[in-house]
Amino acid sequence: MRAYLPAYEMVVPRTLDDALALLREGAGAWQPFAGGTDLMVLLEAGRLEQRKFFSIRHLKELRGVEEVDGGVRVGALTTYTDVRRSELLSQHFPMLGQAARETGGIAIQNRGTVGGNIANASPAADTPPALLAYGAEVELVSAEGARRVPYADFHTGYKQTVMRADELIAAVRLSKPSEGARHFYRKVGTRRAQAISKVCFAALAEMEGDALREVRVALGSVAPVVLRCRRTEVSLRGRTPDDETLTAALEELGREVTPIDDVRSTARYRTRVAQNLLREFLSGLRGGGFGS
Ligand SMILES: Cc1cc2nc3c(=O)[nH]c(=O)nc-3n(C[C@H](O)[C@H](O)[C@H](O)COP(=O)(O)OP(=O)(O)OC[C@H]3O[C@@H](n4cnc5c(N)ncnc54)[C@H](O)[C@@H]3O)c2cc1C
Structure with missing residues (x-):
């Protein structure tokens, strides 16, 4: 059965700090909405129990693919299309490009994000195996500050993660494999x-x-x-x-x-x-x- 849309609330916090303040308001009271490609499926099926959402799509702190400390930082809002188009990722992390090309269709690739794929915590998701093979770290952020977790320790059980209710995924960090590495x-x-x-x-x-x-x-x-x-x-x-x-x-x-x-x-x-x-x-x- 389809959901009744007016029963849902969506706000757009101006800044990352405003978004983190919402998360701190009450554990689990508000949920982030990135590309919406997983959430909208639940909504259509009438299975979206959470009622209060905030959009994070415009938050520039969660965007971008950049070189940092000899590695690469992939913002949580990086879409599959962004991954496909990134020369940096194609050069050093080709499996991410392959995963992105094989995820959904073009519309999903334009909206779906790497952070959403990780947070959704499906064991059938396609980017996570590549991230595990690259030894990725997840950068989590809350009003208390930031912390990094090895991605291999992030998922603790079916749809369970170490992410707290007051945290957002800010980015994924990757160390470059050696030149002759096989992917x-x-x-x-x-x-x-x-x-x-x-x-x-x-x-x-x-x-x-x-x-x-x-x-x-x-x-x-x-x-x-x-x-x-x-x-x-x-x-x-x-x-x-x-x-x-x-x-x-x-x-x-x-x-x-x-x-x-x-x-x-x-x-x-x-x-x-x-x-x-x-x-x-x-x-x-x-x-x-x-x-x-
Ligand atoms: C037709 C279709 C085809 C698909 N094909 C594939 C496929 O081939 N492979 C695959 O792996 N997936 C596939 N998906 C699933 C989906 O597109 C991906 O999981 C996508 O990456 C989700 O990202 P999103 O930004 O849309 O997440 P959203 O739907 O916005 O959010 C998903 C979950 O993550 C949470 N979340 C989002 N961003 C953050 C963040 N930064 N910090 C904390 N929590 C966050 C949300 O609160 C929500 O719980 C498909 C979906 C559809 C509808």
Whole structure:
């Protein structure tokens, strides 16, 4: 059933400080509204319980992609179109561009934001696996001040995060991978566009000779949260991606993911696809077949 629009309130705070003051007013009394692409779906379905919203779309402190301290700061309001158009992100973080190109359609890419994707905390979201593989940090801001949280610690359970009710996501911070790093991102859905992921895979490898000096593997839609696969990483780190290593890593990944059967796919299919993508990633490293 559709929602009754006049039952909802939307205000537009003039500044970031005004927005943070609203959040402090009463835990959970007001909720931020960025692109609205997740919130409007709930509204249309009559499932938007929160009644009081404030728009953050115009807040310049939450915008922009810039170089800082040898890394890159991606403002929470950065849209998928902004990501696609950013030379800085294309050059150093190509998996973000790939995720953005495969998110929704053009209209969603124009409105949907990186901050909204993270805050919405869906385990099937497409940017988070890339952010995990890049070892991102989330910058949170409240009337009390700012703090940074490793993105790998941000999601604590299904739709649960460490973000307090008085906090906003201000930005995501990324350290640049080394020049020769290999980036591997695959989204598997029913169609090539406008599909929610059955499995989303992102991995980053830094090689030293034939060995994996550093490796990060992350997956979406295989657990209650987007998952950094640390045990699989341990099985790979310092090793050459030969057959023995590959077999051990695939087994470890099979134990590490905990997918479910749902309308989009089965747990068995998701596990198998996750393993196939890990195999593709590692096989590509052997021949030096692909890079960023
Ligand atoms: C047709 C369609 C297709 C889609 N396809 C995809 C897809 O392929 N892949 C994918 O991952 N997603 C997809 N989505 C989901 C959605 O577009 C993304 O999750 C998007 O990034 C949400 O951003 P937003 O700015 O629109 O969030 P909003 O809807 O404005 O907000 C979402 C949630 O985040 C909170 N929030 C927003 N910004 C902040 C902030 N800065 N700090 C704290 N909390 C905040 C809001 O309060 C709300 O709870 C799709 C949605 C639709 C409708």
